[in-house]
Amino acid sequence: MMLNADLIIGGFIAALAILAYAVTRDVSRLGIIFVDYVLVIMGVLSAVILVKGFIKPERLKFFESTVERNNVVTGVAILLVYLIFLPLVGFLPASYVFYFAFNTYLTDEDRFSTRNLIQSAVISFLVVTAFYFIFHNFLEVPLPAGRWFDN
Amino acid sequence: MKKLATIVFLMLCACALTVPALAEDKYPSQPITYEIPFGPGGQSDLEARRQQPLLEKELGVKVIVQYKPGGGGSVGWADLIQQKPDGYFIAGINIPHIILQPLARGNAGYETDQIVPIALFQATPIGLAVLKDSPFKTLDDLVKYAKANPGAVICGGSGTWSGHHIANLQFGKMAGINMTYIPSKGAADSIAAFLGGHVKAVWANSNDLVQHADKIRVLAFGTKKPFVGMPEVPTFESQGYKLYASIDRGAGAPPGTPDAVLDVLEKAFLDIARDPKIQAQMVSEGFVPLEMGRKESKAYIDELVKEWAPVVKEFKK
Amino acid sequence: MWDPLVAGLLHVFVPMNFLMLSVGVFMGIVFGALPGLTATMGLALLVPFTFTMSPAAGLIMLAGIYVGAMYGDAIPAVLINTPGTPAAIATTFDGFPLTQKGMAQHGLVAAAFASSYGSLVANIVLALAAPPLAEFSLKFGPPEYFWLGIFGLTIIASLSSGSMVKGFLAGAVGLLLSAVGMAPIGGDVRLTFGFPELQAGIGLIVALIGFFCLPEILSSVIGQRRTAYTEKTVKPELRVVREVIADLLKKPVLMLRSSIIGTVVGFAPGAGGNIASMVSYNEACRWDRHPEDYGKGTIKGVAASEAANSAMAPGSLIPLLTLGIPGSPPAAVILGALMLHGMRPGAELFTSHAGVTYAFIMGLLVAAFMVTLIGSFGSFIFARIINIPSRFLAPAIIFMTVLGSYAIRNNILDVWVMFIFGIVGYISSKLKFHPAPIVLGLILGPFVEEGLVQSMLAGQATGSVFKYMVFRPISLVLIAMTLLSAVWPFYADWRVKRRKSVDSAFAITNEEDDHDA
Numbered sequence: 001m002m003l004n005a006d007l008i009i010g011g012f013i014a015a016l017a018i019l020a021y022a023v024t025r026d027v028s029r030l031g032i033i034f035v036d037y038v039l040v041i042m043g044v045l046s047a048v049i050l051v052k053g054f055i056k057p058e059r060l061k062f063f064e065s066t067v068e069r070n071n072v073v074t075g076v077a078i079l080l081v082y083l084i085f086l087p088l089v090g091f092l093p094a095s096y097v098f099y100f101a102f103n104t105y106l107t108d109e110d111r112f113s114t115r116n117l118i119q120s121a122v123i124s125f126l127v128v129t130a131f132y133f134i135f136h137n138f139l140e141v142p143l144p145a146g147r148w149f150d151n
Numbered sequence: 152m153k154k155l156a157t158i159v160f161l162m163l164c165a166c167a168l169t170v171p172a173l174a175e176d177k178y179p180s181q182p183i184t185y186e187i188p189f190g191p192g193g194q195s196d197l198e199a200r201r202q203q204p205l206l207e208k209e210l211g212v213k214v215i216v217q218y219k220p221g222g223g224g225s226v227g228w229a230d231l232i233q234q235k236p237d238g239y240f241i242a243g244i245n246i247p248h249i250i251l252q253p254l255a256r257g258n259a260g261y262e263t264d265q266i267v268p269i270a271l272f273q274a275t276p277i278g279l280a281v282l283k284d285s286p287f288k289t290l291d292d293l294v295k296y297a298k299a300n301p302g303a304v305i306c307g308g309s310g311t312w313s314g315h316h317i318a319n320l321q322f323g324k325m326a327g328i329n330m331t332y333i334p335s336k337g338a339a340d341s342i343a344a345f346l347g348g349h350v351k352a353v354w355a356n357s358n359d360l361v362q363h364a365d366k367i368r369v370l371a372f373g374t375k376k377p378f379v380g381m382p383e384v385p386t387f388e389s390q391g392y393k394l395y396a397s398i399d400r401g402a403g404a405p406p407g408t409p410d411a412v413l414d415v416l417e418k419a420f421l422d423i424a425r426d427p428k429i430q431a432q433m434v435s436e437g438f439v440p441l442e443m444g445r446k447e448s449k450a451y452i453d454e455l456v457k458e459w460a461p462v463v464k465e466f467k468k
Numbered sequence: 469m470w471d472p473l474v475a476g477l478l479h480v481f482v483p484m485n486f487l488m489l490s491v492g493v494f495m496g497i498v499f500g501a502l503p504g505l506t507a508t509m510g511l512a513l514l515v516p517f518t519f520t521m522s523p524a525a526g527l528i529m530l531a532g533i534y535v536g537a538m539y540g541d542a543i544p545a546v547l548i549n550t551p552g553t554p555a556a557i558a559t560t561f562d563g564f565p566l567t568q569k570g571m572a573q574h575g576l577v578a579a580a581f582a583s584s585y586g587s588l589v590a591n592i593v594l595a596l597a598a599p600p601l602a603e604f605s606l607k608f609g610p611p612e613y614f615w616l617g618i619f620g621l622t623i624i625a626s627l628s629s630g631s632m633v634k635g636f637l638a639g640a641v642g643l644l645l646s647a648v649g650m651a652p653i654g655g656d657v658r659l660t661f662g663f664p665e666l667q668a669g670i671g672l673i674v675a676l677i678g679f680f681c682l683p684e685i686l687s688s689v690i691g692q693r694r695t696a697y698t699e700k701t702v703k704p705e706l707r708v709v710r711e712v713i714a715d716l717l718k719k720p721v722l723m724l725r726s727s728i729i730g731t732v733v734g735f736a737p738g739a740g741g742n743i744a745s746m747v748s749y750n751e752a753c754r755w756d757r758h759p760e761d762y763g764k765g766t767i768k769g770v771a772a773s774e775a776a777n778s779a780m781a782p783g784s785l786i787p788l789l790t791l792g793i794p795g796s797p798p799a800a801v802i803l804g805a806l807m808l809h810g811m812r813p814g815a816e817l818f819t820s821h822a823g824v825t826y827a828f829i830m831g832l833l834v835a836a837f838m839v840t841l842i843g844s845f846g847s848f849i850f851a852r853i854i855n856i857p858s859r860f861l862a863p864a865i866i867f868m869t870v871l872g873s874y875a876i877r878n879n880i881l882d883v884w885v886m887f888i889f890g891i892v893g894y895i896s897s898k899l900k901f902h903p904a905p906i907v908l909g910l911i912l913g914p915f916v917e918e919g920l921v922q923s924m925l926a927g928q929a930t931g932s933v934f935k936y937m938v939f940r941p942i943s944l945v946l947i948a949m950t951l952l953s954a955v956w957p958f959y960a961d962w963r964v965k966r967r968k969s970v971d972s973a974f975a976i977t978n979e980e981d982d983h984d985a
Contacts, residue, residue: 221668260664
């Protein structure tokens, strides 16, 4: 899909500036100075880019192919699921499943063969558990617990 | 696909094994999380570290110090009130922060009365200081000059709607003067600005004032009796201004924590606060040890809320 | 004068202390290397361990951690385009291209050696000139921080190869993002859209991980199914270590300049090393005879960045040890450790506690040497990590960054921020809108805002804001540097064009000569 990069960037940032302007009207005198200056700069520069977008636009292809698009969308979806379930089931379970899923997905040859699936599961278990021990037990870093398993 | 399903099923079984064990009966029987709503290295952190080994000894369980900084402490306290009130999660609390933040901000994430105080163990009186070579030799000099030149006296401090800011507002009202308050992000920054001469006077914590005592002159402290670390400095009260300003540190628990649990925690913290070695350490660093238990702390907080609510309302434009 | 230094050195080599130093350096490297974990966190976690040790042993260990972390953050920067801490952002600019070319070991060794070099120079400065420099650092007031921030922002001009408008636009977005959370002055809560956790603002580290790490994975590993992070398998050799070190030693100007920049930025209280490495990188690029090398994978870029960010560590300790004012968050933790051991910063530290203090300073020095050793030999192991196929490496990286993002502030929102920034970073790079200026804005925003508003308040009190902000010695220097820096890209362009037209003019003349003859 050929996109006009300038219009997209300019338009998005202009919208962002307007949104930020709208929600900060209740800020005190001292807190708003900086924000206002920055919003002005954003407004002016995004206007410049928008103008350029109409006169001499920079057109580019976002995804090289539909294959690439599907890949990225699937990858993002897996990541999204991981993050949603992370606070719900807890760090360890979510990470096991994520690593397993991601690793399996990235394997192009014989993706669903028994051998590959077992390899994924085992490596997932080893890597995640190892890091868990290092972070949680050794470094005593706090990790998300699971809300569904709270008693 | 069937193979995939089997593997996933096995993995979920493995996951179920990682579910934490059920809690046991006598408190405390599990590690306790002691959350500090500030970053590591700060005074609240140091106090927690000072207490940690003694808490572990007295309570018999591990005490894990965790940090959850942000919003001057508000993110940590917003988190505290959502935790389970089973005594296994406590946090450091700071006065006046937990009072002023909900008053001054629309939504701080918590309300003052949602935090259940366990104890207050440290007071840091706030003093007003100038550099040794400043033309202001006494508080009166400063007030006279400020009256003649409104807004010309630049005063530093830490934070907006903080203990320092409120002290500046209250003092300004009492003395009928207008001092320009320029806040820095933290105590260290405000002291650096002060020592570098970028502000003419500073509202500072007693421990910072003690540390730099040889370079500064403290005009007054906001205590009822002269500050033990610098007894020659007069109080605001003795000079005619009923100004009491201090940063106090303590510990708090989520709302709904049972009394039996709170009693155990209170005893632990008070025992540490009464330890002469700890008290001596605090004094040498420029702090005032406190031994306020649950009831005393709650009364103190309620009193301060009554005192400051109108001040905040008046000055918040 | 040398006595206390020698005594300190001997103290370091006491077996127990030396062991602690080694442990510290190792832990520091680990904390620096894992994205999400920082030097500050490492120090905070290990301070309690120091209670049971003698003050000297404890502080020496902390010295090791600090120095180690300043090198450790280069490892992921080089290998997976993810700065281990914000101080290593500039290391990714040339470090990752090196890995992509199959020269990961070059990058790692350059980082190790440059880190040691920078640390060494800064330590010498610290040991010799700490008190006067500390007094100088106090002269940095609100206007100076403002101009320092603005100067930092002009770096955007050189970072945005291509459209400067887009670069500054990105910088402005970064500035706006830095405003999310509490206003430094005024205490207002801004742009939190009802999420109390956002009062903490947008975490810099999570934004970095999002901008640098995820887009690379999304585009190469997922999108284009590249099986490994590097084009050629990395085969570490001892020859590389020798070559890189020799190469860098032949460039004393580059190394010294980077180290000095790091030391100076380090002791301006609060400025921290986050911008030291970028300023140094920018200057290295500016004064090099072949600036076009930068950004494509040259050890010069890695060295410039790493020397500066390691020099920052001792630099930030200067105001700490002499005045008790920490120049950076890790320094604040070390201050805490000093206080807990009953040692108060100031003259007292160099007199009654001289033994421990100089042991600490010498510990920093020895740790610097250890970094070259560990780094060079470690490079054999680390560089091979990149050979692991991405289908194993990428999920591990993602899950580690998720872990790290949560661990920083114990806040699940931070993980989401990282994810969102990852998507934004991916889209931006696809649209040729580079994320580096956004990060610069995010880092410098607080400096610019605080400096601006504080100066305005003070200026209004003293009469003229303009006069207050401009007519001060340090500010004038900074303003001059800012103007120079802003104008330079145009000058550089003009110079290149002029040379081209002169060359073509010569060509025409020569042709005519030929014809005449």
